[in-house]
Amino acid sequence: MSAVQTGEIITFFILAPLAVIGALGMVLARNAVHSALWLILTMLSLGVFYIVQAGPFIGMVQIIVYTGAIMMLFLFVLMLVGRDASDSVIETLRGQKVVGTLLGVGLAGLMATGIYQATRDYTVVGLEAANKDGNVQGLAKLIFTNYVFAFEVTSALLITAAVGAMILAHQEKSGVKAVGQVAKMRERFLPGNYPGPKPGPGVFATSNSVATPAKLPDGNPSQRSISPILPTRELTAAEKADKPTLTGGA
Amino acid sequence: MSLSAYVPIVGLFALAGAFGLFSVAAAPFIGPRRFNRAKLDAYECGIEPTPQPIGGGRFPVKFYLTAMLFIVFDIEIIFLYPWAVSFNMLGVFGFVEMVIFIITVFIAYTYVWRRGGLDWD
Amino acid sequence: MVKLPPMDYAAIMPLLILFGAACLGVLIEAFVPRRARNITQLLFSLAAVIAAMVFVVKRAGNVTAANAITAGGAITIDKAALFLQGSLLVLAFVSLLIFGERTLEQGGAFVAQAAVTVGSEKDKEQAAKSLGSTEVYPLALFSLAGMLLFVAANDLLTMFVALEVFSLPLYLLCALARRKRLLSQEAALKYFLLGAYASAFFLFGVALVYGYAKAVDFASIHTAAAVGAGNITLLITGLGLLAIGLLFKVAAAPFHVWTPDVYQGAPTPVTAFMAACTKAAAFGGLIRVLYVGFDGLGWQFTPVLGAIAALTVMVGAVLAVTQTDLKRLLAYSSVANAGYLLIGVLAGGQLGLQSVLFYLVAYGLTVIAAFALITLVRDADGEATHLSRWAGLGARSPLFAGIFTFLLLAFAGIPLTSGFMAKLSVFGAAVDGGQTWLVIFGVISSIILAFPYLRVVVMMWLSEPGESTPSVSLPGVLTSTALGVGTIATLVLGVAPGLLLDLADKAAAFIR
Numbered sequence: 001m002s003a004v005q006t007g008e009i010i011t012f013f014i015l016a017p018l019a020v021i022g023a024l025g026m027v028l029a030r031n032a033v034h035s036a037l038w039l040i041l042t043m044l045s046l047g048v049f050y051i052v053q054a055g056p057f058i059g060m061v062q063i064i065v066y067t068g069a070i071m072m073l074f075l076f077v078l079m080l081v082g083r084d085a086s087d088s089v090i091e092t093l094r095g096q097k098v099v100g101t102l103l104g105v106g107l108a109g110l111m112a113t114g115i116y117q118a119t120r121d122y123t124v125v126g127l128e129a130a131n132k133d134g135n136v137q138g139l140a141k142l143i144f145t146n147y148v149f150a151f152e153v154t155s156a157l158l159i160t161a162a163v164g165a166m167i168l169a170h171q172e173k174s175g176v177k178a179v180g181q182v183a184k185m186r187e188r189f190l191p192g193n194y195p196g197p198k199p200g201p202g203v204f205a206t207s208n209s210v211a212t213p214a215k216l217p218d219g220n221p222s223q224r225s226i227s228p229i230l231p232t233r234e235l236t237a238a239e240k241a242d243k244p245t246l247t248g249g250a
Numbered sequence: 251m252s253l254s255a256y257v258p259i260v261g262l263f264a265l266a267g268a269f270g271l272f273s274v275a276a277a278p279f280i281g282p283r284r285f286n287r288a289k290l291d292a293y294e295c296g297i298e299p300t301p302q303p304i305g306g307g308r309f310p311v312k313f314y315l316t317a318m319l320f321i322v323f324d325i326e327i328i329f330l331y332p333w334a335v336s337f338n339m340l341g342v343f344g345f346v347e348m349v350i351f352i353i354t355v356f357i358a359y360t361y362v363w364r365r366g367g368l369d370w371d
Numbered sequence: 372m373v374k375l376p377p378m379d380y381a382a383i384m385p386l387l388i389l390f391g392a393a394c395l396g397v398l399i400e401a402f403v404p405r406r407a408r409n410i411t412q413l414l415f416s417l418a419a420v421i422a423a424m425v426f427v428v429k430r431a432g433n434v435t436a437a438n439a440i441t442a443g444g445a446i447t448i449d450k451a452a453l454f455l456q457g458s459l460l461v462l463a464f465v466s467l468l469i470f471g472e473r474t475l476e477q478g479g480a481f482v483a484q485a486a487v488t489v490g491s492e493k494d495k496e497q498a499a500k501s502l503g504s505t506e507v508y509p510l511a512l513f514s515l516a517g518m519l520l521f522v523a524a525n526d527l528l529t530m531f532v533a534l535e536v537f538s539l540p541l542y543l544l545c546a547l548a549r550r551k552r553l554l555s556q557e558a559a560l561k562y563f564l565l566g567a568y569a570s571a572f573f574l575f576g577v578a579l580v581y582g583y584a585k586a587v588d589f590a591s592i593h594t595a596a597a598v599g600a601g602n603i604t605l606l607i608t609g610l611g612l613l614a615i616g617l618l619f620k621v622a623a624a625p626f627h628v629w630t631p632d633v634y635q636g637a638p639t640p641v642t643a644f645m646a647a648c649t650k651a652a653a654f655g656g657l658i659r660v661l662y663v664g665f666d667g668l669g670w671q672f673t674p675v676l677g678a679i680a681a682l683t684v685m686v687g688a689v690l691a692v693t694q695t696d697l698k699r700l701l702a703y704s705s706v707a708n709a710g711y712l713l714i715g716v717l718a719g720g721q722l723g724l725q726s727v728l729f730y731l732v733a734y735g736l737t738v739i740a741a742f743a744l745i746t747l748v749r750d751a752d753g754e755a756t757h758l759s760r761w762a763g764l765g766a767r768s769p770l771f772a773g774i775f776t777f778l779l780l781a782f783a784g785i786p787l788t789s790g791f792m793a794k795l796s797v798f799g800a801a802v803d804g805g806q807t808w809l810v811i812f813g814v815i816s817s818i819i820l821a822f823p824y825l826r827v828v829v830m831m832w833l834s835e836p837g838e839s840t841p842s843v844s845l846p847g848v849l850t851s852t853a854l855g856v857g858t859i860a861t862l863v864l865g866v867a868p869g870l871l872l873d874l875a876d877k878a879a880a881f882i883r
Contacts, residue, residue, distance in 0.1 A: 051256070061328055069324045076317045079309040111608065118605035119582070140336035141373050143329070144344050146443035148375070149383070150532040151329065152347065153520065155354035156390060156513050157536055158322045159397055162358035164543045165318035167506055169311045170367050171486045311486065336373075343375040357394050364401035 008052050019045035032081075036074045043067045054127040057136050199225040315367050319359075326355050376443030382430055383446060385423035385456055386523075389516035392419030396509030405502060409479070412508040413471035417464065419512060423519075424460045427453055439882040444588055445529045447663075447882055452523040454728055454878030455655040459522070459648055462735040463515045465853045466644035469743050470507055474847030476753070479503035480638045480746065482549045489552045504547060510540035511644060518648055522655030526588035527577040527613070527664075530656060534573065534616070537652060538566050541645060548638040550753030558636025565619070565629045573616025579609030589664040590883050596667030603668075610665055610672060617660065620653035623679055623713060624686040627706045631694075634702035639754060642698065643742035646705050647735030654712055654731055658724065661716065663881045673717055677809055680717060683710030684816035691823045697745055697756045700823055701738070704782055707820055708734055714813050715797035718804035724879035726796035729872055733789035733864050740857020741778045743850050744771060750841040761827065763836030768843040772831045774858055779824040781861045784817055789864030796872070 018041060025038030043066045050059035130138050143151050188195050199222055201210045213221035333340065333348050362368060380387070396412060403411050431453050439449040473479045481503035487494045517537025524530035546559030581587050583605040584595035596606055619626040634642050665672070687707025694700040712734075715727040748755055748764065748771075755761075765772040781788035794817065798810045846854065864871060 057332065065321075065324060065328060069321045073314075073317050073321060076309065076313055080311055080314060114604050114608045115579070118602040118608070121602065134335075136332045136335045137339065140332035140340065140344075143332060144336075144340055144347055145373055145376055147445060147528060148347055149442045149445045149520075150529045152351060152354070153390070153517075153532050153536055154325075154329070155351050156393065156516065157532075157539060158325060158355050159358040159361075159394065160510065160513055160536070160539045160543070161318060162322050162362055163397060163400075163506055163510065164539070165315050166362055166365060166367050167485050167504065167543060168546065169314045169318075169486055170365065171484055172366060173369075339373050341372060344373075354394055357397050361397045361401045 011048065011052050015045040015048055018042075019049075032078045033075065036071060036078060039074070040067050040071050043071070054131060055135060057139055201225045201227075312370070315362070319362060319367075322355065322358060326352070377441070379438060379441035379448070381426070382438070382441050382448040384426040384430075385460070386446075386516060386519055388419055388423045388426065389512055389519060392416065392422075393509045393512035393516055396512055397506075400506055400509065408505040409471065409473065409502065412505045413467070416467055416508045416512055420460050420464045420467065420515070424457065424464075427457045427460065431457075436882050440525055444590075445525055446520070446523050447525040447589075448523055449880065449882035450878040451659075451724065451728070451881050452655075454875065455522040455651060455731075456519045458728075458732045458735065459515065459518050459651055459655075461732070462647040462651060462739065463511070463644065465736070465739050465856050466640060466647060467508070467511060468849040468853040469640040469643055469739070469746065470511065472640070472746070472847055472850045473503075475746060475749065475844050475850070476549065478549065480549055480640050481505075481507050481547045482552060482555075485547055485552075485556075489556070494552075498549060503549060507544060507547060507641075510544055513537075514540040514544070514644075515648065518652035518655075521652050522659065524656070524659070525590075526586075527580060527592075527660075528587050530660075531570070531574060531577060534570060534620070534656070537649075538570070538620075541641075541649065542566060544641040544644075545633055545637040547641070548636065551636070554636040555638065556636075558633045562629055562633045569616045569619035569626065572612045572619075576609045576612030576614075576616065579605050579612065581609075583609060589659070592664045593667045593883060596665060599667075606665075606668070607672070610660075610668070611675075613660060614657075614672075614676070617653060617657045618679065621650060621657060621709045621712070622706050623709045624683040624706060625679075627683065627686065627709070630706055631690075631699045631702040634705070635696060635698045635756075639698070639742050639746045643739045646701070646738045646742065650705065650709065650712075651731040651735055654716070654727060658716055658727060659881065662724065663883050670719060673719075673806075676713065677717055677806065680710050680713035680809055681812040683707065683713060684812055685710075685819075688816040688819040691820055694823065695758050697758060697761065697827070698742075700758070700827070701741060701745075704820065704824075705738065707816055710816065711794060711797055711813055714801045714806065714809045717806055717809060718797070718800035720800075720804060721876070721879050722800040722803050725872065725875045726793075726800040728875040728878060729868070730793040730797055732871060732875075733793040733861070733868075736857045736860040736864075737778055737781045737789060740854050740861065741775070741782070743846075743854040743857065744775050744778070746850060747771060747844050747846055748841050749844050750839075755841040758827065758830065760839060760841055762830045762834035763840045764843065765832035766836045767840060771843045774854065776828050776831065777858065778861060779828055781865065783821040783824045787862075787865045789861045789868070792865055792868040792872075 022038045022040075022042030022045065026035045026042065029035040029038055043062060047059045047062035047067065050056075050062055127135075132138075133141070187193070199214045201212055201214055211226055213223060214225035216222045329351065330348070333344060337344065392415065396415060399408065399411055399415065430448065431450070434448065434450055434453065440447050469480075471479070477499070478501055483497045483501035483504055485504070487497060514537045517533050517535075517540075521530060521533035521537055524533050542559055542563040545562050546556050548555035577587060580592060583601065583603075584592040586592065586595075592606075596603075615626065619629075622630045634646065637645065661672075684707050687703050687705075687710055691700055691703035691707065694703060708730075712727055712730055715723050715730060717723070718726065745754060745756060748761065750760075764775075777788070781790035784790045784794045794813075798813055801807070801810045801813070
């Protein structure tokens with residue numbers, strides 16, 4: 001069944017432009033987060049291509065691992081750096097951009113014509129033979145027999161990745177002693193501490209922010225009601241004003 | 251390969267989209283309308299909506315470790331899937347291979363855990 | 372029912388030992404108390420390398436064409452692979468000794484916690500007191516295991532996985548210098564980005580070769596290329612892309628731009644490890660791809676690779692002249708050496724292979740000794756690598772200046788050093804293989820390259836030591852051993868190279 005189905009053609013002509021637009025958008029977008037989102041478009045389109053071309057497993061891996069996990073990591077890294085951090089536009093080497101673009105386009109052209117020339121006369125056989133026991137089963141047979149060594153060695157890569165992340169991103173705590181439960185409890189009931197729960201934050205009818213402080217009976221905001229890591233919010237006059245309690249039909 | 255297996259998924263997508271559209275379109279007609287300024291605020295998980303996030307929107311680097319661990323196990327699952335599907339075909343040696351693989355990946359986990367990489371503070 | 376292909380455990384034992392030891396090393400990191408970690412890890416890693424070596428030597432006796440290919444055709448343990456694995460193990464053993472050095476600096480050459488912000492209070496504190504991180508040992512073992520697999524891979528997929536396994540730990544190791552941490556982190560980032568890019572080229576090449584040969588193992592590629600059915604463009608394009616990935620690792624021009632920054636920024640023990648072992652592994656992979664996989668093309672690619680070799684020797688030599696930092700100078704010298712090795716590769720045949728194998732060992736041992744010596748010349752800020760600081764060192768410490776002079780003469784290829792024998796064999800093989808034009812480039816480049824070496828020698832001996840001349844620290848046992856082994860090997864291989872040349876000659880045979 002190497003003939004191309006109509007559905008496949010339609011899918012291709014819808015998704016191929018999208019994939020290219022996504023790739024262009026990724027390169028041209030000014031904002032790094034936008035670039036990442038464009039890349040997701042391209043990767044999703046590629047994932048669908050794989051599925052359409054009789055490779056459902058690789059298609060799903062593309063979507064789960066690349067668009068899911070790897071893109072998440074991309075976004076994390078962008079957030080680590082700060083999403084407003086932008087590249088310096090000053091070229092350290094003069095004309096680097098122009099030369100780089102020309103060489104890149106040249107290489108792409110060379111590769112594309114080369115591959116086109118080389119594959120023009122090929123007869124497409126499809127994946128029927130490879131997929132005869134099922135796509136995933138066929139892959140499993142290869143992974144767990146002939147390529148078993150490469151498969152096991154992949155775990156070395158995973159260990160290296162985890163160790164590397166620890167080395168580069170983890171700081172060990174220094175000098176902070178763990179406080180036990182008993183000590184914490186004693187501290188809580190020391191004179192001068194109020195042992196009960198803290199009041200919840202602000203007035204949810206007028207604001208949906210947990211940074212809005214609750215009001216004490218005398219109308220003053222209670223600083224105890226908001227988490228110390230949140231910036232306090234300036235209340236507007238309307239919010240400061242005493243709210244009438246709704247009674248009956250008033 | 252026939253793509254007809256994916257028709258139900260397309261149907262599900264269509265159903266989900268239709269439900270969303272219907273809900274949004276129907277809400278103004280059947281819901282009560284009471285004005286509250288808070289309803290117009292952007293909602294950011296209860297945090298004060300600000301144009302500039304705190305700290306320039308930068309996350310602590312600790313998140314990276316969590317993300318990396320997630321990826322490690324994500325990739326492990328990618329290998330588990332074909333193994334599970336072909337389990338009866340692979341027999342004992344496949345089981346042994348997978349146990350070795352899982353043990354080696356858990357070495358990484360042990361290391362991260364013992365070194366306090368999973369403690370948040 | 373699917374069956375597991377037969378595994379020749381005796382053949383892949385060195386690989387299993389190293390991977391297992393690296394995994395255990397990570398567990399040691401998790402469970403052994405901090406104070407005891409360095410010594411435990413060092414002894415454990417050295418023991419693992421020795422154990423792997425024992426199995427390599429044991430295996431060397433009974434390799435036949437029938438039992439070389441194992442693990443479902445993924446791995447070939449032939450004589451060339453065993454020679455390369457053996458030399459990698461020896462070179463790694465000597466480099467690991469420098470990794471373990473703790474007497475030159477409190478806590479060794481590695482930073483305790485790379486995550487601490489550079490220049491912060493905490494950073495100053497840890498630079499002064501804390502013990503260095505010991506994750507470097509399992510990482511180095513992972514890298515070494517990857518290299519051993521890389522030189523023995525029998526198909527391009529296994530080769531790619533091995534390439535990643537040996538590269539990834541190296542990127543990390545580069546970022547772990549205790550002093551000049553920003554430079555070190557910059558080096559790691561550059562190496563990682565460019566390395567990942569080169570890997571992508573390699574992978575693209577694998578895909579195209581698969582498209583032509585309908586297989587990724589070298590025997591099938593060879594057969595398909597020899598038959599020459601279909602459009603050969605696909606195969607040649609694929610080979611070109613594969614070559615980019617491999618030439619990046621060997622640091623051949625124009626894919627060498629990472630070398631000076633990375634060699635300079637990485638902690639010096641890691642630089643030594645990279646200069647010796649990465650080079651050997653990458654050339655091991657390159658010769659396997661060219662000799663075993665693409666031999667069927669009838670070496671049509673020689674002019675292209677020849678041009679790269681000529682460019683590499685010239686770029687390395689000319690840019691070495693302009694350097695003012697010793698580590699950068701040695702980096703460019705390593706680029707030039709990659710060029711000489713490429714000339715040997717292109718010489719072809721038994722002689723070419725033999726010369727390359729010999730060269731890799733000779734150069735590796737010399738370069739490890741040179742970097743070991745660089746770790747000794749220090750001032751308050753760590754290693755003093757600027758050339759001007761070495762002026763007058765001969766008066767301060769004649770012994771170490773003498774050793775360094777000898778090593779530089781070996782790099783320059785002066786007779787009675789291993790460098791001379793290595794160059795002689797490579798150039799001889801190239802003349803024999805009809806690549807005389809490359810030899811002309813090689814000789815010109817050697818002459819140019821002698822200049823920066825001799826300049827350092829002259830500076831060390833003929834200048835008066837000034838205020839800023841750093842002192843030469845007395846090395847501990849570990850560095851002394853590494854330095855001694857490297858220097859003596861440089862001398863012995865220069866005076867009596869016969870034994871190693873014979874060994875390389877016997878090993879210069881691939882099994883397809």
